[in-house]
Amino acid sequence: MREAYSALFSPITLGGLTIKNRVVMAPMLVCYGLSSGEVSRRQLDYYEARARGGVGMIIVEAACIHQSGRETATQLRIDNPRYISGLEHLTETIKAHGVGVFIQLLHAGRQTSSLVTGEQPVAPSPLPCPITREMPRELGIDEIKHLELAYVKAACNASQAGFDGVELHAAHGYLINQFLSPHSNRRRDEYGGSLENRMRFLINILAGIKRAEPQLLISVRLNMDDFIPGGLQLDESIDVAIRLEKEGAHLINCSSGTYESGLNSIEPPSYQEGWRAYLAGELKKSIKIPVISGGVVSSPAFADQLIASERADFIFLGRGLLADPDWAHKAGQGQGSRIRPCLVCNRCIDSTFKGLGARCTVNFWTGREGKQMLVKTSSPGNKVAVAGSGPAGLQAALSLKKLGFEVKVYEQAARPGGLLNIANRPPHKHRLTRYLNYLLSELAYYRIPLLLNRRFSAESLEEENPDYVVVATGSSPLLPDEARPWDTAVDMLDVLENRVEISNQKVVIIGGGINGCETADYLINMGNRIVIVEKEKVLAARMEKKNRRDLLNRLDEAGVVKMTGSTVVDVQEGRVVIERGFGQEELEADRIVLAVGYKPNNQLYYELKQLHPRVFLIGDAQRVSNIHNAVIQAETVAQNIYRMSWE
Numbered sequence: 001m002r003e004a005y006s007a008l009f010s011p012i013t014l015g016g017l018t019i020k021n022r023v024v025m026a027p028m029l030v031c032y033g034l035s036s037g038e039v040s041r042r043q044l045d046y047y048e049a050r051a052r053g054g055v056g057m058i059i060v061e062a063a064c065i066h067q068s069g070r071e072t073a074t075q076l077r078i079d080n081p082r083y084i085s086g087l088e089h090l091t092e093t094i095k096a097h098g099v100g101v102f103i104q105l106l107h108a109g110r111q112t113s114s115l116v117t118g119e120q121p122v123a124p125s126p127l128p129c130p131i132t133r134e135m136p137r138e139l140g141i142d143e144i145k146h147l148e149l150a151y152v153k154a155a156c157n158a159s160q161a162g163f164d165g166v167e168l169h170a171a172h173g174y175l176i177n178q179f180l181s182p183h184s185n186r187r188r189d190e191y192g193g194s195l196e197n198r199m200r201f202l203i204n205i206l207a208g209i210k211r212a213e214p215q216l217l218i219s220v221r222l223n224m225d226d227f228i229p230g231g232l233q234l235d236e237s238i239d240v241a242i243r244l245e246k247e248g249a250h251l252i253n254c255s256s257g258t259y260e261s262g263l264n265s266i267e268p269p270s271y272q273e274g275w276r277a278y279l280a281g282e283l284k285k286s287i288k289i290p291v292i293s294g295g296v297v298s299s300p301a302f303a304d305q306l307i308a309s310e311r312a313d314f315i316f317l318g319r320g321l322l323a324d325p326d327w328a329h330k331a332g333q334g335q336g337s338r339i340r341p342c343l344v345c346n347r348c349i350d351s352t353f354k355g356l357g358a359r360c361t362v363n364f365w366t367g368r369e370g371k372q373m374l375v376k377t378s379s380p381g382n383k384v385a386v387a388g389s390g391p392a393g394l395q396a397a398l399s400l401k402k403l404g405f406e407v408k409v410y411e412q413a414a415r416p417g418g419l420l421n422i423a424n425r426p427p428h429k430h431r432l433t434r435y436l437n438y439l440l441s442e443l444a445y446y447r448i449p450l451l452l453n454r455r456f457s458a459e460s461l462e463e464e465n466p467d468y469v470v471v472a473t474g475s476s477p478l479l480p481d482e483a484r485p486w487d488t489a490v491d492m493l494d495v496l497e498n499r500v501e502i503s504n505q506k507v508v509i510i511g512g513g514i515n516g517c518e519t520a521d522y523l524i525n526m527g528n529r530i531v532i533v534e535k536e537k538v539l540a541a542r543m544e545k546k547n548r549r550d551l552l553n554r555l556d557e558a559g560v561v562k563m564t565g566s567t568v569v570d571v572q573e574g575r576v577v578i579e580r581g582f583g584q585e586e587l588e589a590d591r592i593v594l595a596v597g598y599k600p601n602n603q604l605y606y607e608l609k610q611l612h613p614r615v616f617l618i619g620d621a622q623r624v625s626n627i628h629n630a631v632i633q634a635e636t637v638a639q640n641i642y643r644m645s646w647e
């Protein structure tokens with residue numbers, strides 16, 4: 001296998017430690033921990049998979065340095081020597097793969113809740129974060145000194161546990177950033193006012209760690225821009241970094257945004273690959289210590305280019321490594337098309353907001369690494385026919401093949417991919433095309449036959465005689481009650497597939513779920529004036545939070561009118577009558593677009609079930625849902641068939 005991307009895969013020395021390449025796993029609090037704060041088996045398995053996958057360095061997720069700054073109930077703790085033993089197990093596990101390992105040290109300040117910490121949050125100034133909303137208590141000078149010491153003690157614990165370094169989390173609106181940022185720090189003592197004063201907390205911590213553990217490497221994750229009015233901006237951040245270099249920091253990990261700024265720390269899909277790489281690029285002109293850059297980076301070529309053009313020394317990957325732990329290995333071996341792409345759907349962060357462990361839409365095994373089935377040496381070799389080549393069918397075929405089955409995929413259409421071919425049409429959905437290309441290239445890699453224009457049928461059962469049949473025939477648009485005069489309306493699929501062209505018209509979209517809103521997003525670019533009618537109180541209710549905010553911002557900017565809590569009572573040529581509150585309203589419409597949902601295509605399943613004892617139904621054909629559900633069902637059916645084959 002050839003070595004690719006010579007800049008990205010060149011080694012670098014950091015304070016005496018040689019790192020084999022420039023790919024860094026970004027710190028991600030994925031909530032796989034225990035409520036005791038100790039390292040869990042699940043965390044060991046999760047980190048080991050990423051270490052095995054070839055990254056040069058891992059920055060372990062934000063660990064709690066003091067109870068008052070705990071961010072989540074299952075966060076790792078490093079505030080007491082009792083946690084050292086578990087953490088040592090973690091460093092050993094990661095280092096066994098020749099990977100450098102840091103741990104991030106966090107105090108959340110005002111960006112936590114008394115429900116987690118058991119006490120009122122603390123901050124430099126009594127200003128609530130507009131997102132968490134809880135009024136924090138202003139820290140006294142003695143308390144600040146106490147917290148500086150808590151960071152130093154945490155670093156000593158990290159050193160004992162075998163970490164090569166620690167990363168001070170001075171970004172994203174957490175405590176150190178709260179001190180640095182004039183937006184959140186209104187103090188009038190030696191910790192507030194001038195930049196010199198605002199960085200005192202950070203510099204004291206750094207100096208304390210250097211005194212206590214001179215050999216320990218120190219990275220600082222710094223907001224290069226808070227992206228909020230009155231917040232920290234690039235020029236001041238560069239001054240902070242220059243000072244950090246002078247005081248002996250080894251690495252600056254560039255980041256941006258806070259809870260309040262919303263979308264610039266963990267971006268939604270409308271942000272371009274590497275959109276904030278300019279921040280690290282500017283910083284590199286002013287300091288000599290290495291700089292980590294990143295943010296929505298997905299392609300090895302792009303990452304390599306950032307290093308080769310000296311705009312960064314390391315590239316961090318966050319969500320990309322949740323989607324594919326083997327990103328670095330595949331990139332290094334020139335197998336970029338085999339990297340399972342992150343969709344930037346933000347299910348990962350959304351699940352943690354709900355108190356769950358992070359889930360990845362495209363990678364079933366994220367957070368379940370330890371449960372991966374060990375394939376028995378002699379493969380079952382049974383034949384499986386998969387009907388349908390949407391995400392559920394393609395994933396099921398791949399999972400079954402990896403478990404040793406002989407698999408064929410049948411697709412009645414001329415092109416594979418099912419609804420992925422349509423879902424990728426609205427703005428910023430291009431990653432779905434990459435995902436489909438990935439699934440197809442994996443199919444080719446594993447030599448799984450894909451038969452196009454071939455509907456699997458009762459006759460196919462006779463001809464092929466498969467041992468198992470997996471039906472993944474997807475879903476079709478739901479059409480409303482036929483008694484009503486819907487003829488004047490078109491379906492959203494007609495719009496997205498360009499069967500009807502709608503430009504410069506008054507459009508009423510009936511249905512404001514994810515599909516209706518994305519169809520509106522598609523249509524605003526063509527000069528249309530759009531009204532969305534939705535019976536629920538909010539639009540796109542089931543969409544991940546950040547992505548929903550991003551999408552609705554675009555609809556707002558384009559002046560899309562949202563008629564929520566509204567029911568359609570009549571549709572006629574040129575008008576839609578809705579019931580809203582206590583009255584009826586009439587909406588003018590040159591075009592009416594239906595986006596009222598999908599129904600399962602499950603006919604084939606019921607047909608085959610009469611004829612064969614082992615037929616399974618998965619994906620939208622089983623229950624209309626999303627890619628995440630399709631992938632879960634695909635993996636689950638593969639495991640169930642595997643178990644059955646050994647019974």
Ligand SMILES: Cc1cc2nc3c(=O)[nH]c(=O)nc-3n(C[C@H](O)[C@H](O)[C@H](O)COP(=O)(O)O)c2cc1C
Nearest residue numbers: 026027028029061062295296297317318319348349
């Ligand atoms: C689930 C999740 C948890 C995160 N937790 C942390 C964290 O503990 N510390 C931190 O500095 N950043 C955290 N981040 C931000 C990432 O480190 C990274 O900066 C961000 O995801 C953008 O990079 P990406 O586009 O490569 O994912 C988290 C991101 C995600 C998705």
